[in-house]
Amino acid sequence: MKAAVITFPGSNCDRDMAVAVEKISGKAPIRVWHGDAALPDGLDFIALPGGFSYGDYLRSGAMAAKSPIMQSVIETAGRGVPVLGVCNGFQVLTESGLLPGALMRNIGQTYICRTVPLVVENSQSLFTSRYEAGSTICIPIAHHDGNYFADAETLDQLEGDGRVAFRYAEPVNGSQRNIAGILNAGGNVLGMMPHPERAIEDELGGSDGRALFESVFESLSVA
């Protein structure tokens, strides 16, 4: 399996993401810099990590979404390669148009850093096949701008098409319909505010995030 983790100026979860990918897949991912013109050939998986790319200037993820590497990410995602964006990575995915909606300031105005219960809404996706639909998992969040917004029509479409992957079990940050993670129409791009890469072994406080990586990597080995 050939995976890549992209680092933007201000990313700070790129190492955690790379460690999670390596521990679970057995192979270290390629580290890609945002200024690179293109991704390496033949990638099977791309991760956009959390952090504060460009200091969250303008809007969280807005500047990173226009960085040189993103054109290549958009093209590669268009070919069906799985792309996971966590936290700032989710913000980059919405700002780049790979996922609908926007992530606004948390309703309570505060940065929230704690482990929250999530309901797995869809266990049929590339990223969630190792979970049971309707089950509750515990994953850490750490964000200021995680308040998911989309218009009612988009939200209805997301729900109708089974593209809400994870929902907060209780209101956390003001997100519309408590949405914590969504899929693109093709099902190969997942954006989520919670950090599965911070929950891959009990020593880190929990291992509920592990199955997400196992789901993707399993789908790749079967393919």
Added chain:
Amino acid sequence: MKVRIHVSLKPGVLDPQGRAVHHALEGLGFVGVEDVRVGRLIELDVADSTSDEALDEMCRKLLANMVIENYRIEKLEPKGVDA
């Protein structure tokens, strides 16, 4: 040419910052404040030849997020126009 880009949240999009500022104004004793919306002002200094289309594209591609924001372009007096 100086150009001001006014970026504001679309009507109907909840503005947590605006709400906090509203509460703060009330806390300071100001009465009659019905609503507060916080936006962003971006000042550009561009070549006088910059087209309206280019300014529009700058807003749509980067300066505003069209999912949640509206923008208004205000062109100030071009440089070198002396009466």
